[in-house]
Amino acid sequence: xxxxxxxxEYRDLLKTxxxxxxxxxxxxxxxxxxxxxxxxxxxxxLQLVIGTGIGPAARWVTIILFAELAKRSYSQLKQQEIxxxxxxxxxxxxxxxxxxLWNQYLVxxxxxxxxGLTEFIPTWVAPAPDSASLVERTFFHRDWxxxxxxLVGTQIIQRIDQFGLGYVFYRITSDVEKLPFPMAPVxxxxxxxxxxxxxxxxxxxxxxxxxxxxxxGLIFGGIYVLLPTVSGLFLMExxxxxxxxxxxxxxxxxxxxxxxxxxxxFDLGLVFIGMVLPFWAxxxxxxxxxxxxxxxxxxxxxxILNRWHPGMGTVDTVFANNFDFYLSFGIGLxxxxxxxxxxxxxxxxxxxxxxxxxxxxxxxxxxxxxxxFNFWIGVGIYVFSTVSYVILCVWLVPNFPVAFFLAYGFIxxxxxxxxxARMEGIAGQFVSLPLVREASFIAGAKYFGYQGIEIWYAPIxxxxxxxxxxxxxxxxxxxxxIRGIIKSEIVVFPVVMVASLLFSQFIWRLAPIPSSAYPYAxxxxxxxxxxxxLMQTSTLEGNSLFYQALNWVYVLGGIGLGVxxxxxxxxxxxxxxxxxGMVRGLGQSTPHGLxxxxxxxxxxxxxxxxxxxxxxxxxxxxxLAGFSCxxxxxxxxxxxxxxxxxxxxxxxx
Numbered sequence: 001x002x003x004x005x006x007x008x009e010y011r012d013l014l015k016t017x018x019x020x021x022x023x024x025x026x027x028x029x030x031x032x033x034x035x036x037x038x039x040x041x042x043x044x045x046l047q048l049v050i051g052t053g054i055g056p057a058a059r060w061v062t063i064i065l066f067a068e069l070a071k072r073s074y075s076q077l078k079q080q081e082i083x084x085x086x087x088x089x090x091x092x093x094x095x096x097x098x099x100x101l102w103n104q105y106l107v108x109x110x111x112x113x114x115x116g117l118t119e120f121i122p123t124w125v126a127p128a129p130d131s132a133s134l135v136e137r138t139f140f141h142r143d144w145x146x147x148x149x150x151l152v153g154t155q156i157i158q159r160i161d162q163f164g165l166g167y168v169f170y171r172i173t174s175d176v177e178k179l180p181f182p183m184a185p186v187x188x189x190x191x192x193x194x195x196x197x198x199x200x201x202x203x204x205x206x207x208x209x210x211x212x213x214x215x216x217g218l219i220f221g222g223i224y225v226l227l228p229t230v231s232g233l234f235l236m237e238x239x240x241x242x243x244x245x246x247x248x249x250x251x252x253x254x255x256x257x258x259x260x261x262x263x264x265x266f267d268l269g270l271v272f273i274g275m276v277l278p279f280w281a282x283x284x285x286x287x288x289x290x291x292x293x294x295x296x297x298x299x300x301x302x303x304i305l306n307r308w309h310p311g312m313g314t315v316d317t318v319f320a321n322n323f324d325f326y327l328s329f330g331i332g333l334x335x336x337x338x339x340x341x342x343x344x345x346x347x348x349x350x351x352x353x354x355x356x357x358x359x360x361x362x363x364x365x366x367x368x369x370x371x372x373f374n375f376w377i378g379v380g381i382y383v384f385s386t387v388s389y390v391i392l393c394v395w396l397v398p399n400f401p402v403a404f405f406l407a408y409g410f411i412x413x414x415x416x417x418x419x420x421a422r423m424e425g426i427a428g429q430f431v432s433l434p435l436v437r438e439a440s441f442i443a444g445a446k447y448f449g450y451q452g453i454e455i456w457y458a459p460i461x462x463x464x465x466x467x468x469x470x471x472x473x474x475x476x477x478x479x480x481x482i483r484g485i486i487k488s489e490i491v492v493f494p495v496v497m498v499a500s501l502l503f504s505q506f507i508w509r510l511a512p513i514p515s516s517a518y519p520y521a522x523x524x525x526x527x528x529x530x531x532x533x534l535m536q537t538s539t540l541e542g543n544s545l546f547y548q549a550l551n552w553v554y555v556l557g558g559i560g561l562g563v564x565x566x567x568x569x570x571x572x573x574x575x576x577x578x579x580x581g582m583v584r585g586l587g588q589s590t591p592h593g594l595x596x597x598x599x600x601x602x603x604x605x606x607x608x609x610x611x612x613x614x615x616x617x618x619x620x621x622x623x624l625a626g627f628s629c630x631x632x633x634x635x636x637x638x639x640x641x642x643x644x645x646x647x648x649x650x651x652x653x
Contacts, residue, residue, distance in 0.1 A: 047095075209622040421466035
């Protein structure tokens with residue numbers, strides 16, 4: 001079978017190191033404390049005020065700060081220490097107790113009362129509306145004991161769980177199948193660039209490229225984010241030189257292209273992403289988009305896309321089309337990718353000594369020094385965590401069929417996780433089969449006699465561990481031992497839980513949530529509650545529009561198209577990444593950003609690659625990391641200015 005040459009190019013973008021270090025020491029321990037108690041509260045507060053947390057910027061800011069402190073103390077951070085800081089910053093911003101802030105609102109909400117669901121929300125989600133803890137706005141009350149214990153318990157299982165099936169699929173897709181994981185070098189090279197900034201080396205090109213990307217990110221962020229934010233504080237209407245989130249064109253093209261969402265997004269970051277992704281994966285997305293543009297008018301004329309009507313914008317058009325056709329069709333395409341992936345694995349095992357591929361023996365002989373644990377321990381962790389989730393669900397929702405929980409954990413989860421692992425490994429794309437969880441709940445109510453809404457809050461074992469494979473590949477590329485990651489998890493977990501509880505309590509005591517003190521929550525939480533609870537009524541009534549959206553004919557059509565396309569591409573020796581790209585381009589989401597990704601892919605392949613040669617493959621991820629940092633810093637500055645000026649405005653009164 002023909003193998004894409006580009007796959008090996010991405011595989012070799014960063015050579016896998018032969019030396020690994022844990023990187024865990026007192027610096028990373030202090031970093032965990034810093035992130036948990038200084039970065040987390042700001043992110044939580046901003047999420048309630050303006051709807052956006054600190055995001056990726058927190059990672060880069062933390063690393064840069066600690067690198068500069070090390071430099072001032074005549075020391076330097078090792079590459080592995082920097083990556084652990086990067087890793088822990090992501091883990092520390094999870095803020096699990098913020099979910100309980102939402103729960104306390106939900107049980108008291110007008111939406112719950114309007115839909116008659118208040119009495120059905122279980123007390124292990126949040127105390128009853130008449131609880132004194134809600135009046136006093138405190139988590140330190142006996143009524144919160146079970147919700148908090150349940151939250152802590154599920155978080156512990158979740159942290160352990162990431163070393164289960166995610167690790168197993170990493171060993172399969174990386175060690176055996178040798179997939180390129182094109183997005184893994186972004187974080188890896190970015191942290192390496194910051195490591196080099198503390199050293200005076202002749203080969204410090206990474207820091208220079210990172211700085212160029214950072215400057216571009218700062219300039220673009222100043223126009224795209226900062227200008228409209230600051231101008232909106234002083235003027236009646238903010239100044240937007242670049243439309244956010246996109247230029248809506250659907251209304252102008254609806255006569256020529258009915259049932260097609262059209263528009264263009266001008267986020268420069270998409271160009272950089274297009275430069276990093278495999279070229280044929282991006283082209284596959286373009287092919288999928290073109291097919292969508294041709295197919296949707298035909299499907300509309302034949303009455304398949306019957307919910308679309310003239311006057312709909314992008315969001316309504318995409319939602320209506322997904323409901324009518326692409327939900328089912330996309331599930332079929334996903335299943336086709338799963339079948340192709342399984343065939344690949346079977347074939348790779350059967351080939352034994354094939355070049356560029358490992359063998360089954362590699363599952364049990366990992367590279368020395370990488371900090372790996374036994375393959376079967378990973379399988380055991382997955383089984384343990386899944387069984388734990390099933391036991392919790394049976395305890396919390398005893399009248400829901402147990403067979404569903406077992407199917408979630410031992411059938412659906414491994415399948416979708418492997419699909420995603422391959423998609424991440426080949427094209428850097430996350431796969432999510434839409435509404436599977438919701439449809440199964442509704443089926444349980446419609447065909448198995450379940451009545452209630454507890455199932456919507458239960459920790460059911462539907463997970464997608466495919467994304468974890470990318471994280472393990474990043475860890476490997478930075479020369480960080482997995483044992484260092486395990487130690488950082490043990491340290492950061494209690495910090496996150498304590499800090500999240502304390503700051504959630506503090507923010508709640510400042511003012512009711514939602515209220516005028518938290519404008520975003522006040523404006524949008526009611527709508528979100530209505531949408532959430534309206535869906536939950538379906539398991540009381542035993543019927544739902546969402547169940548009606550599932551059409552098995554369209555599912556089979558998606559499977560057929562995926563398998564046939566793969567066969568044709570293989571037969572004619574064409575890049576197989578086209579198939580994976582097409583999955584994303586076929587009407588699954590808003591297509592407006594794909595145009596700039598295509599521009600980036602074309603620029604990267606036909607301009608920068610010719611100018612800089614093979615080194616461009618290494619330049620591109622570092623450039624993207626720098627751009628993300630610059631954009632993040634601009635966003636944080638904009639948020640800070642907004643909060644300060646609004647606070648001063650309130651003080652004036």
